[in-house]
Amino acid sequence: MKTFTTIFVGSFLFLVLFGNVFGQAIKDPASLPVYEANGSITIDGNLNETDWLKRYEYLVFKAGLLPGDVIYTVTDTLTVKPVYTDTTTTIMKFLHKGLDLYISLESNDKSVGKFGTNWEGDGLFMKIKTAGGIPVEFKLFFNQGGVNPDISYEGPSAFPNSGSGAAHKNNGTVVNDTTQIDSGYTAEMVIHLDQLGYTDPNSNVEVMINIFDPDGYLDNMDPYGAAGAYWKSWWGSEWGSEFRTLNLMAGTSQYDPASLSVYSATSPITVDGNLNEADWAVDAPQLMFRMNGTPSGMSFTPTNAGIVVKPPYADTSTCYVKFLHYGTNLYVALQSNDKQVCKFDWEGDGMFMVVKNASNQNSEFKLYVINSTTFGAETGGAAPIPSGGYGGVGIVNGTIYDSTDVDNGYTAEGFIDLSTIGYTTLPSSLQLFMNIFDPDNILPSLPFGPHGAYAKQWWGSEWGSELRTLNLLSDPVPVELTSFIAAFTLKGIDLRWETATETNNQGFEVQRSVDNKNFVKVAFVPGIGTSTEKQYYSYLDDTELTGSIYYRLKQLDFGGNYNYSNTVEVSRAISYELSQNYPNPFNPTTTITYSIPQNSFVTLKVYDILGSEVAELVNEQVDAGVHKVNFNGFNLNSGVYFYTIKAGNFSSTKKMTLMK
Numbered sequence: 302m303k304t305f306t307t308i309f310v311g312s313f314l315f316l317v318l319f320g321n322v323f324g325q326a327i328k329d330p331a332s333l334p335v336y337e338a339n340g341s342i343t344i345d346g347n348l349n350e351t352d353w354l355k356r357y358e359y360l361v362f363k364a365g366l367l368p369g370d371v372i373y374t375v376t377d378t379l380t381v382k383p384v385y386t387d388t389t390t391t392i393m394k395f396l397h398k399g400l401d402l403y404i405s406l407e408s409n410d411k412s413v414g415k416f417g418t419n420w421e422g423d424g425l426f427m428k429i430k431t432a433g434g435i436p437v438e439f440k441l442f443f444n445q446g447g448v449n450p451d452i453s454y455e456g457p458s459a460f461p462n463s464g465s466g467a468a469h470k471n472n473g474t475v476v477n478d479t480t481q482i483d484s485g486y487t488a489e490m491v492i493h494l495d496q497l498g499y500t501d502p503n504s505n506v507e508v509m510i511n512i513f514d515p516d517g518y519l520d521n522m523d524p525y526g527a528a529g530a531y532w533k534s535w536w537g538s539e540w541g542s543e544f545r546t547l548n549l550m551a552g553t554s555q556y557d558p559a560s561l562s563v564y565s566a567t568s569p570i571t572v573d574g575n576l577n578e579a580d581w582a583v584d585a586p587q588l589m590f591r592m593n594g595t596p597s598g599m600s601f602t603p604t605n606a607g608i609v610v611k612p613p614y615a616d617t618s619t620c621y622v623k624f625l626h627y628g629t630n631l632y633v634a635l636q637s638n639d640k641q642v643c644k645f646d647w648e649g650d651g652m653f654m655v656v657k658n659a660s661n662q663n664s665e666f667k668l669y670v671i672n673s674t675t676f677g678a679e680t681g682g683a684a685p686i687p688s689g690g691y692g693g694v695g696i697v698n699g700t701i702y703d704s705t706d707v708d709n710g711y712t713a714e715g716f717i718d719l720s721t722i723g724y725t726t727l728p729s730s731l732q733l734f735m736n737i738f739d740p741d742n743i744l745p746s747l748p749f750g751p752h753g754a755y756a757k758q759w760w761g762s763e764w765g766s767e768l769r770t771l772n773l774l775s776d777p778v779p780v781e782l783t784s785f786i787a788a789f790t791l792k793g794i795d796l797r798w799e800t801a802t803e804t805n806n807q808g809f810e811v812q813r814s815v816d817n818k819n820f821v822k823v824a825f826v827p828g829i830g831t832s833t834e835k836q837y838y839s840y841l842d843d844t845e846l847t848g849s850i851y852y853r854l855k856q857l858d859f860g861g862n863y864n865y866s867n868t869v870e871v872s873r874a875i876s877y878e879l880s881q882n883y884p885n886p887f888n889p890t891t892t893i894t895y896s897i898p899q900n901s902f903v904t905l906k907v908y909d910i911l912g913s914e915v916a917e918l919v920n921e922q923v924d925a926g927v928h929k930v931n932f933n934g935f936n937l938n939s940g941v942y943f944y945t946i947k948a949g950n951f952s953s954t955k956k957m958t959l960m961k
Contacts (some may be wrong), residue, residue, distance in 0.1 A: 326847075329376045329536070332546035333358055335395040335402070337502070339559045342396065342403045346452070346467060348487050352396055353405055360393040362512040362534040375510075375536040376543075382524065382531040384508045387411050387481060389532075393425075393715075397549050400494040406441065411481040412516035415443045416524040421513055422476075424452060424488065428541045430499030430507040431460075432817075436541055441467050441490050442513065443476050452488050463496040479517050479528070502551035507544040509537030556596060557604045557760070560730070560770035562586050563624040567804050567831065570625060570632045572714045574676070574694040579833040580625055583633055583802050587862075588652060590758045591619040603735075603760035604767070609746060611755040616640050616741045622652065626773050629720040629727050631656075635695070638710040641741040642697050644670040645748040645755070649740050651676065651713065655765055657732040658684050659723025663765065668693040668715040669738065673702050676714050676817050690721030702744055732768040734761030747777065766923050780806045780828070780856050782863070783835075787852050787871040792883065792894060793843035794871055796852060802833045810855040811840050817868060819852045828856075832893045845927045848874050853943055865930070875925060875949035882932070882944070886958040887933040893918070893944060900949040905930060908943045915942065924950075928956040934959045 318673050338352040364385070366379045391408040406425060417424030424442025431437060437457035443455045457866035467490035475483070488706070494506065503701040511533055518529040520521035537545045566580045589600040592607040592614070600621070620637040635652055642650045651669025658664045665682035676695025680686040693715030699708030718725065736759045743753030761769045785798040796811065812820040823844075854866040880894040897903065915937060919928045934942070939961045945954040 328374045328375050329544045332548050333360070333373065333395065334558065335397050335547045337551055338396045338403070341789065342398065342491070344467060344489055344491055346488050348405050348407060348489060353394060360536060362391040362393065364388055364532065364534070366699060375534055376538065378532065378534040380532050382529065385516065385530040385532045387473055387514070389514045391512050391558065395547060397502065400404070400499055402492045402494055402506065403489065405489040407487045409485040410514060411483050413443065413486055414477045414518045416515050416518040416522050416529060421515060421524065423436060423486070423514055426511040428511065429492065430508045430544065437497070439464060439492060441488055445476070452825040453602040454490055457693070460496050463493050465493070466490045477519050479519060496531045502549055504549050506547045506549065508547055509535065509541045509544050511535045511539065533697050545752050553621060556602055558601045561588065561601065561624065562773050563626055563771050563773050565775060566625040568793050569627050570690055570716070572694055574635050574696040574712055574714050576636065576712050576714060577850060579802060582833070585623065587624040589619060590622065592610070592617055592756060594619065603758050604762065605759055607756055607758040608758045609754070611753065611852065614741065614754040614756045616739070618739050620737050624771060629718055629724060631717045631719055631731070633668065633715050635711070635713040639739060640706045640708050640924050641705065642670060642699060642701050643740055643743050645740050645743045645746060645753070648740060650711065650739060652714065653736040655682060655734055656717065656722070657768070660684070664722050666691060666717055668695065670701055671793065676713060684722065684792055687721045691717055707842045718917045727773055729773060731771045731773060733771065734765045734768055735759060736763065780804065782866055785854060785866050785869055787869045789871050792880065793841045796840045796842065798838050798854065800836045802830050803836060805858040806830055807857045809838065810857065812855055813842065814851040815843070815846060820853060832891060847926055848872070875927065877948060879946045879953040881955055882957045886960040888935045888959065888961050890931060891957065893930045893932060894927065895946050897923060897925055897948050899925045903946065903948045905944065905946045906947065907932060910941050
C-alpha cells in the first residue's frame, strides 16, 4: 500500500512534469494565508492529520520550477557547489491553531545528507520577526549522519519556550550514504507565537525561509571539497534583508470548513429563483463547488476536490451555495454558470442535501432538475419534510436537455421550515451534508450510456458518515466593508472607508493604537442604517503621534452587536516640512502646522506684503514632531501675508490671505 508521502509527491510531480492544468499561481508571493487547523496537530513528523491533506496554498522549493494553481514558488535558487543533479522537491505548508504556528516539510530527496560538524544539513533555516520586529532564528535540519537520525530543532536562545521541538519520519533514509537511493523525508515543527509577543490569532507574521539540500557527502566532509554538491533556495532574501508575510486567518479554514456562519435576513425571502433580495448580494460566507477550485475571500471550498464519475468532463462549472435564515425558515441559494443543464435517469443538475432533524434523523432536501421542464424541490430520507414545510424554484438560463454547451447556468432558491422537522424555535446550529451534481450532455437516459459526462462534489462526506455545521447567527446580514485605508498628512492621519451594503448600521467607532495591541476610541462616525448602495466615509485624526500608528473600525448596529474591521497601519515618518495654513483665506484665525525630525531651535514669523514683520509665533527650542500654531489676525488689515519657518538649515515660506 502506498504511503501518503508517495502519493502526494507523485501527484505533485505530475503537475511539475505535465504543467498546470487549472490555472497560473504566483512566483515569490508577498504573503501566504495560514488557515486555522480544525483538529489538533501532533509533532511526530508523520503529517497524517487531515488538515495537512487539505488543498491550500503552499510553497515549493525546487530548482527551475514554475508556479501553478495552489503551488507557489519562491524568490530564488542557487547551486552553491556544483554539480547538482538531484532535482529535489521540498513542499512546505503552514497551519495555525490559535497562536501556535505549525510548519511541515515533505521532500523527495534522493540523497539526504549533511556536511561539516554540526553545521549545515538537509532541511530548513528561517527567521521570524517577533511582535516587536526583532528577527529570531529557527532551524529544522539534519546535523548528524547514520541510520534513522533525529532531525534537529533549534530555536532562539532568547526565547527558550518559543518552540516545542520537532520529529522526523525517516522513510528508510540513511543520512550521508553518498548514493541516490533515499526516498526523502517528512518533518514538522511548531512555533509558539505568544512567546514572541503575539496576542492576536489574526496576526501578520514576517518571515524569511531557506531550504538546504547538500548531496553526496560523508560525515564531516568539507562542503567545498572534492566530493558532494550543495544547493539552496529561499523565500524572502537569502539571509533576511527582505521578509515575506504569513497572514494568520483565525477561524475555520477556507478548505473544507467544519462550519459556516448563516446570518439572519432583514426580511422574508421570496422563493422564486431570482436571488434579487439585497441580503443575497452581501459578501457573506458561501461554499464554492468547482473541480479543483481555489477559495478566496468569503468563498469556501468543500470537502473533496470532486469526482468525475463519467469522463470526459470538460465543463468546469462553478456552483455557489449561500444560506440565510428568517424566523424558522432556512433558505438556500444556488448560482451556477453551468453550460449544459440536464439530468439523467435519477440525478440532475443541482443540490442534494441531508439535514438532521430535532430527533437526529435524516431529512432529505433536493433542489435540482427534476425533468425536462422543471427545476424544483423534493424531499425524502428517514424523516421526509412534511408537505408545506419546504419548497424551491430554479431558473435555467437556457434549455434543459439541449445536449450542447450553450446554456448560461441557473439560479435557484429553496427553503426548509425547521419547525416542521421538530425545531420549535430556531436552533443555534444545524448539522448536514451536501452534494452538488453536474451531469453534462446526457439526454434522458441512463448515466453510463454512450453519451455525456458526470461529476459531483460534496461538503461533509458523500453520503453522510461525516457531517458539517451551519451556525445560525441572530445577527442580521452585516455591513459589507469593501475598503479601509489610512494616509499620513501634516494635518493628521486621513482615514477613508467605504461599504457596499449596510444593514441596521448605527455607525463606526474609530480606534487607534501605537502597539497594535491596545486600542483606544478616538471618534464615532454615524452610519447610514440600511442601504444597498455604496457609502463613503472619512475621518481626519489630528494626532501628533509619530512612528507606526494602527487603526481599526468597530462597526456597531442599533441592537448593540458589533464587528471589527481589519487593522491598517500608517507610518508617520517626520521630516522638515511647513504646511499650508488652514483655513485659507481666514478671518481672523487660522492654524499653521509644521514638522521637524529632531529637537531644533525654531522661529516662525509672519510678514506683510512689504516684508515687515507683523507677528512672531515661535522663537524657542522645540522637540521633534508635528506641531500646530494658531495665528490671530484680528488687529491686521485684509490682505496677503507670508509666514516663514527656520529650523537648523531648514527654511520655508508660504502665503496666506486674511479676508475680513
